[in-house]
Amino acid sequence: MAATATTLRRRRPGALVAAALAATLGLVACSSGDSGEPDADGAAELECSTESVANEQWRAAEPVTFSMLWTDWPETPVTEQWQLFDEIERRTNVTLELTNIPFSDAVEKRSLLISAGDAPQIIPLIYTGDERQFAASGAVVPLSDYVDYMPNFSHYVEEWELGEMLDNLRQDDGRYYMTPGLQEVSVPVFSLIIRKDIFDEVGAPVPETWEDLQAGLELIKEQYPDSLPLADGFEGASMLNYASHAFGTVAGWGFGNGMWFDEDAGEFVYAPTTDGYRSMVEYFRGLAADGLLDTESFTEANDGMGTVTEKFANETVFAASGASGTVQEFATALDAAGVTDYELVQIAPPGGEAGQVVEPRNFWNGFMLTADAVEDPNFCDMLHFVDWLYYNPEAREMLQWGIEDETYTTADDGTISLMPDYTLGAYNLNPEGTIDIQTDLGFASNVLAGSTESRTLKESYNQPQFVEYIDTVLSTRTPRDPFPRAPLTEAELEQASLLGTPLQDSVDTATLEFILGRRDMSEWDSFLTEIESQGLSTYVDLVNGARERAADQD
Template identity: 35%
Template sequence: MRTTRKYATTATAAALVLALAACSGGGEDAPDADELGDVGAMADYGVGTTFRATEPVEIGLLYRDHPNYPLQEDWDILTKLEENQNVTFDIVSAPLAEWDQRKGLLIGAGDAPDVISVTYPGQEVQFVAGGAILPVSDYLEHMPNLQQKITDWGLEADLDQLRQEDGKFYLLPGLRESVRPMYTFAVRSDVWSELGLSLEPATFDEFADDLRTVKEAYPDAWPLSDRWSANGPLEATLNMAAPNFGTAAGWGYGEGLWWDEDAGEYVYTGATSEYRELLEYFAGLVEDGLLDPESLTQDDDQAIQKLGSGQSMAIGANDQEILRYRTTFEELGTDAEVALLRVPAGPAGDHLAAGGRLVSGLMLSADLAESEHLLATLQLLDWLYYSDEGLEFAKWGVEGETYTKAADGTRTLAEDIDINGLNPGASTVLNTDYGYHNGVWMLEHGSSDELDRSMLRPEVLDFLDQMAGKTSLEYGPPRPFDELEREQVSLWQTALRDHVMQNTARFILGQRSFDEWDAYVAELEGMNLQQYLDVANEAQQRYADAG
């Protein structure tokens, strides 16, 4: 038999819940706390409280099994959660290669476990209409650490981007205190130093000039041979460059809608003059022999081998892949150095994409609403993913066992444990052997600036400091579609996006002249571009009118 208990909330927490509900029009049919299953829940749980279930609780978990750290039932993180939080997991595991497919099948069949891990913002939308996932915004009052982070870090506008047509959101996202840029170019720093070139070019035009200098000095090598084109041309590079041209591209292309502040409406990204200017820049690099045209077709290993063997001098990178590049140099016997380049400014300014503070998170099965352990599950998730204590535990492990902590707060990983190259050659790895620093329980490093930076190498901290001068673009206003609109626009979105990606590659490679840009836009218009924009702008106006 289910027992229930009414839980008190602080005035601040209650005010936040009311504010979030009021600004969205949601929350009016939020469940009554008296009706929620509270077996195992703490009556006095709040910010600063270490969660421990009052009786053993088992939580169903759909687990994304990463090949770099395969699931082990005896991981220390699972042992500690059982010993200290009185929680165990009934794990349904799916391999990374099949993750999205398996997740969709389980949710669609109504067989998903209580907690569905590793879900990026936007991926939850497809499951909302079916009623299989929980509107988590209805339960914020039971997650005080999440509420505090939203308030302290000013994330209300970010959360609004998750809201659906009913005013609710269905994802518990990982949260970042600040945006953390990750992608850039890695360049042969020994060559850049030899030629007197800067690792902080002021503009993309200056970067192109630097590539010309490299080409003159090393005519037999590509100044830049890029990667990450598996699902579209130059996905990482266009994504990080685009905000500086006043647009979105690559991984960040999304649904292809861009808010035109002057016009007060959404326009189609791939048809704008800013998108054209971005493509013209990279087409110019290809035309001038500065960018290897195979960058748009080669797989990642080919691009890395070119860098490692000296056939190229720069490549797309992030703070982890640069370690792989150094290993490749060693394996191939190439005497070379490599460093991260500050992403330059562009014609639209010195920018980062909008958002970036909501990262991979969780969905909850709608069936959890009827569980006797609902409140205990919400409290565990709130502690593990949003409290300072839980975030540190998931990232670093246990103080005195996997790391030590100095009086000034500096953490040091145990000598026999490595992660991210902090202790090269150590006999064990924090995620592989212990289960910590694991994307299922760590939500892609979502945390405070201090904790996020605590495990970064000096070169990465230097890169972040260099990038700190960039400003994030602002979100466009929310435009949630209703079920019928979503079904219709999904067909248009796919066709439009495919045509944009195909022609993005053709324009960059010089296979299509920019003299044909107007014809290309006309082709998009013939694929229901205007109808798509009409629905999007109507949805935006409807949401705005709802208050």
């Protein structure tokens, strides 16, 4: 698989082992099992040389090496010199051996590695749903069998009341095969960023609904006739995702398998066949027709944010999709363009006919373990390690900020500040620093940081305006209820893929054509007939059959 991934081996001398930490940890057996083989219930008992306790530092009794898949972002390519890996080893006695894949086609290469049996043991950046195909084929570990060895994970699932959501990850055999990053507060990562000063200038309030937004955009268009004031920059996938919930449907990045649970009917329906999906399409079609939507931003590739940022700087776009870091990106561009006295605000996703509803976001990216990990003689240590790495609060702070009193300090009130020599350019923190903790040291990485976060940690590196965004979402928006489980068997997954993939391709194409005005809305029924001819009924029946089966199990 040389053409697919490269491997970076990391070895560190024994001098880096912190004996003082080891002295504080008792070396005790955490179970009395034999070889780690599954028992009659499917779970496995392990013999562990170290004990893992929630919210305490864990450390392997002897040096161990585990392999991990690492996705390289173009702007932050991993280096062997990153202090992140030294600090992980210093604290845990674990050396990480990395297999590197590029961000540009990470999902495809990850799948190839796992399917070929060449993947490393630890697979990060797994979002809920990513694990289904690998779980069905037995390529990954059923982590639910081993949660007794993951006390940090169990602690925060209980403390943050995420047990019901976790149960929804169970596959057809009743197990779950990934553990997600856990978020204490549920707020959408991507939403709408507006030039509030421009909205104020034209007399438009901060929009609470999509109708409010349209009214504001119309006023802006009158004042700035050459503008196309609303943009996305992610082929529409971001905006349609956070907009869809207000219309009572799913779309864009959140389309998933395309299913929407109809509470009244008590069954799944295909989202594009719902009235809510059509209403959403008609809304954005109207914006495009009135010159309020930058349609180019609905056709650009996901790396097209540069163009939207330039339009923000040129003051031809005044509202666009983005996350907290995008606010800083827009601000930097406006500063460089000489624009002064602007105010950028990330607002709560506007509401609509389905209410002030947002997508539940208490889960973020987590990890899987490949099936051969259980053959590792240090598998128990591996479970303790990933539990510490992903869910221990001190580990999470280290992954984000680095080393206390070296790269950052913590004030009496809990405020975290970078030391004078250090900066975090991605969030414009301490810009006068000369050492970037992300690009130079590996902390605040896209692979590991941000996965599991308390509200305090999330707020620690974001600007005050993002704290206001969190407060606004929590006080004015309601997360949509999770859908019922509908896990498919391996054979059903294959059938669902054969049906669902071409269906989604047709939906994506038609959605864009309708929004951009290339297809008249009078053809909507013809569109529904087209997807029905692609086996839609069979697909819907397949998912509802799985839902009924899961309900019987529950």
